[in-house]
Amino acid sequence: MLIATAVALVISNNGMMAQSAPAAAASPTTTASAEPVYAIPNQKIAWKEAYPSGASKPVPKPEWLALVKDDALLQVTPNVLTVDGVIQNADPTGKNTHCNWTWDGCVKPTDIVHCTDKTVWGTSFDDGPYEITRELLAYLKTINVKVTFFVVGKQVITYPEILKEAYDQGHEIGIHTWTHAELTTISNDMIIGELKWTELAIKEVLGVTPRLMRPPRGDIDDRVRYIVNQLGYTPAMWSVDSQDWRITAGGQTEAGLLGNVTQWVNSLPTLTQGGNSLMHDLNKITVGAAIKALPILHPHVKLSPVGVCAGWNNGSYKETAGTTAAPAVSSAVAPAANVAQTTPNSTAAVAPASKKVAQSGAAAFKNPIVYTTVAVALTALVSNIF
Ligand SMILES: [Zn+2]
Numbered sequence: 001m002l003i004a005t006a007v008a009l010v011i012s013n014n015g016m017m018a019q020s021a022p023a024a025a026a027s028p029t030t031t032a033s034a035e036p037v038y039a040i041p042n043q044k045i046a047w048k049e050a051y052p053s054g055a056s057k058p059v060p061k062p063e064w065l066a067l068v069k070d071d072a073l074l075q076v077t078p079n080v081l082t083v084d085g086v087i088q089n090a091d092p093t094g095k096n097t098h099c100n101w102t103w104d105g106c107v108k109p110t111d112i113v114h115c116t117d118k119t120v121w122g123t124s125f126d127d128g129p130y131e132i133t134r135e136l137l138a139y140l141k142t143i144n145v146k147v148t149f150f151v152v153g154k155q156v157i158t159y160p161e162i163l164k165e166a167y168d169q170g171h172e173i174g175i176h177t178w179t180h181a182e183l184t185t186i187s188n189d190m191i192i193g194e195l196k197w198t199e200l201a202i203k204e205v206l207g208v209t210p211r212l213m214r215p216p217r218g219d220i221d222d223r224v225r226y227i228v229n230q231l232g233y234t235p236a237m238w239s240v241d242s243q244d245w246r247i248t249a250g251g252q253t254e255a256g257l258l259g260n261v262t263q264w265v266n267s268l269p270t271l272t273q274g275g276n277s278l279m280h281d282l283n284k285i286t287v288g289a290a291i292k293a294l295p296i297l298h299p300h301v302k303l304s305p306v307g308v309c310a311g312w313n314n315g316s317y318k319e320t321a322g323t324t325a326a327p328a329v330s331s332a333v334a335p336a337a338n339v340a341q342t343t344p345n346s347t348a349a350v351a352p353a354s355k356k357v358a359q360s361g362a363a364a365f366k367n368p369i370v371y372t373t374v375a376v377a378l379t380a381l382v383s384n385i386f
Pocket of ligand 1: 126127176180216217
């Protein structure tokens with residue numbers, strides 16, 4: 001048993017870190033490298049469920065499959081994830097036919113991107129819980145700020161007590177899949193498994209069912225959106241990215257991150273809606289950067305959980321939704337500098353016109369081969385974490 005456990009640790013550790021924080025594993029300064037990132041249910045809780053553990057995939061329960069009604073979108077071919085973690089467009093036309101965020105930042109009105117009030121700033125941390133999450137929780141308590149934690153199911157069953165602490169302190173909890181999977185690259189059934197197993201673990205620890213989900217790496221398209229919607233979740237994206245994970249992975253420094261946050265503050269007078277930033281409670285580096293970054297924002301905007309800032313009030317969980325006004329998701333969405341204009345029809349092709357890609361060459365979209373190259377380059381650029 002011990003041997004099997006050790007093997008599972010190595011396999012799963014590689015898989016997890018390869019997908020969520022490639023440099024964190026190589027850095028001796030990160031706490032993540034010293035912590036178990038594999039899934040062995042924490043025995044402090046008498047779990048009712050037998051969760052996927054080790055390197056096993058979160059195969060869905062049969063009854064979960066019945067929750068998703070048949071639709072043409074389910075026939076969309078999954079994208080391809082290379083061994084290097086690059087997401088490749090499986091669409092034979094090479095176009096962004098199904099509003100994949102990964103290609104050009106495409107979002108839909110049903111995605112939360114901004115906060116409704118420009119004086120409020122959505123604040124979220126992805127990929128935990130880890131031990132280091134406690135350090136962030138302690139800091140947030142000192143400034144009396146509540147945020148959203150988009151948690152990974154494997155981490156939930158490893159650190160259920162930390163998830164409970166976050167929830168009990170008033171923070172909002174959302175789903176970030178079981179294995180940090182790139183959702184557009186996996187089958188319909190596995191998308192359901194990734195989401196529902198995470199939901200179940202959260203429900204078992206907290207007694208509530210999240211309505212917010214965040215796709216790892218932002219990798220969402222209309223096929224994923226359809227399944228997410230059928231399961232009763234709302235995608236929660238972001239308007240600005242701290243790139244905090246790049247401090248260890250390369251391409252970002254703490255000073256650079258703090259400079260970006262200062263720019264966010266400087267942009268506040270021009271905003272018509274509230275910003276919504278992405279950070280990670282992944283390791284000591286990202287949490288340390290957050291503890292320096294949030295004081296830059298805090299005096300200028302009201303830091304808030306994502307669902308709350310989108311007008312959800314008590315709607316963050318299925319058990320409490322409906323006790324207040326309906327979620328104001330659509331009004332929370334507006335094109336940002338790095339977010340594509342979108343069409344309201346979920347099955348319609350979306351003109352890939354975001355600034356991100358335009359900077360790489362708008363004409364590229366007329367050429368599927370070039371477009372694919374641009375998309376792959378962008379994907380490589382953003383590496384494999386969000
Ligand atoms: Zn993530």
